[in-house]
């Protein structure tokens with residue numbers, strides 16, 4: 229694969245939070261998130277995603293220390309827009325930081341980060357991460373106003389929240405949510421934002437999202453860890469990777485997004 233083709237490939241970020249959820253259910257060290265990260269790399273993941281929540285319900289500070297020092301894949305640190313998390317991100321300087329809402333008042337009705345309403349709070353955090361060379365992504369609903377605010381605030385990347393698409397209860401809802409994602413991805417491309425997507429993606433719903441030409445990266449966790457119970461983590465990731473590749477033959481991508 230040439231480096232150009234590689235750079236155009238739809239990237240898969242494997243979210244390992246729920247490996248930590250299982251570990252924490254019993255305490256101790258098993259299953260080890262680092263082992264999961266190494267397996268994900270072997271299975272074709274392009275990055276590892278981990279959400280250090282304020283309550284540390286799955287990933288812990290020591291996991292971030294180890295992921296930063298022991299894995300070769302880029303780490304995408306999902307974090308709330310708080311001073312505590314900012315200090316951790318600035319200390320580690322991961323490849324990317326995805327700002328996510330953790331408190332109800334930080335959310336839009338769709339569950340993404342409210343960049344419009346929280347602009348003044350978010351702007352300095354985005355600025356400080358940018359200055360530190362951390363690639364900032366904002367996890368937002370597929371909504372034009374939120375995209376425009378993300379652009380204004382200076383984030384190079386947005387991650388479109390696919391939760392409503394994933395939770396659609398019938399074909400009409402699914403179609404409507406996919407239309408919103410399609411329109412939002414196109415708008416992101418037009419205004420120069422790199423577009424990612426994630427939340428609730430599974431084998432049965434990933435292909436239409438992976439086929440959106442502006443989407444450059446998918447972040448997928450819960451389903452893969454659940455499926456790993458039945459087929460193993462590597463096999464689950466390889467199958468997801470194959471579905472993504474099937475949706476996006478090599479070279480099928482849109483220009484007009486910021487380079488990663």
Ligand code: PXP
Pocket residue numbers: 243245279306326328367387425426427428429447448449450451
């Ligand atoms: N992207 C973001 C920003 C998330 O917060 C999550 C959930 O942690 C995911 C992607 C992955 O979602 P899921 O675990 O449902 O695949």
